[in-house]
Amino acid sequence: MITVVIAEDHQALIDGIKLSLKMEKDIRVVGEANDGEMLIELVQDKRPDVVITDIRMPKCDGICATKAIKAAFPQIKVIAFSMFDQPEAIQQMKEAGASGYIMKNSSLDKVIKAIRTVALNGTFFDDNSFETNRSTKDNIILSSREKEILRLIGEGKSSQDIADHLCISKNTVDSHRKNILKKMSIYGKTDLIRFAVERKYDF
Structure with missing residues (x-):
C-alpha cells in the first residue's frame, strides 16, 4: 500500500x-x-x-x-x-x-x-x-507595464494599491489586468493572482 x-x-x-x-x-x-x-x-x-x-x-x-x-x-x-x-x-x-x-x-x-x-x-x-x-507562453508578449502590474499583483497588491504605486488610475490598472487575462488565457481573478505569484520567478 x-x-x-x-x-x-x-x-x-x-x-x-x-x-x-x-x-x-x-x-x-x-x-x-x-x-x-x-x-x-x-x-x-x-x-x-x-x-x-x-x-x-x-x-x-x-x-x-x-x-x-x-x-x-x-x-x-x-x-x-x-x-x-x-x-x-x-x-x-x-x-x-x-x-x-x-x-x-x-x-x-x-x-x-x-x-x-x-x-x-x-x-x-x-x-x-x-x-x-x-x-506557448514563450510566444506571449507582455508589455513592460503589464509585466510591472503582474509583478505587483504577485506581491498581493490590489488594483487601487497598484494605481497609487504607479501614479495611474484604477481604471487603467483594471484595463491592463483584462489584457493580461486575455493574453494568458486565464479566466478568473483568483487564477490571475495565483499565476502572478508563481510567475514572479520570471521577473
Whole structure:
C-alpha cells in the first residue's frame, strides 16, 4: 500500500484527488494540509510514502517544505504540484529533493502514474505538458507595464494599491489586468493572482 499526503491550499482540489484515489486499491491518502507548516507536521506524524505538494502555499512554500521533509525523512518521495509551468521553481523543487512534477490540470491517470513511479524510486516529471505549455507562453508578449502590474499583483497588491504605486488610475490598472487575462488565457481573478505569484520567478 502506498500512503500519500496531499498539501494544497484549495480544499476542493484535495477533495477531488482523494475521491478519485479511493478507487485505487494500492494507494491510500492518509493526510491533507493547507499550508507548508501543516504539511511538515503532518509528515512527521504520518510518515507517508509519497507527498504531493503545491509549490506555492501559505506560511511555508513547497520548496521549503520539501527541503525540511527530505532532510528529516530522505526516504519519503515528494511530487511537486503546480497550476503553471515554472522552470525555475521546478528546478528549485528538484534541488530540494522532489522526485516528480505534475500540473494541476493533469489527468487522474497521470497523477496515479506519478505516485506509483516515485514510490518505486523512479522520477516523474511532466515534460510533455511542460514543454508544450512553456513554448506557448514563450510566444506571449507582455508589455513592460503589464509585466510591472503582474509583478505587483504577485506581491498581493490590489488594483487601487497598484494605481497609487504607479501614479495611474484604477481604471487603467483594471484595463491592463483584462489584457493580461486575455493574453494568458486565464479566466478568473483568483487564477490571475495565483499565476502572478508563481510567475514572479520570471521577473
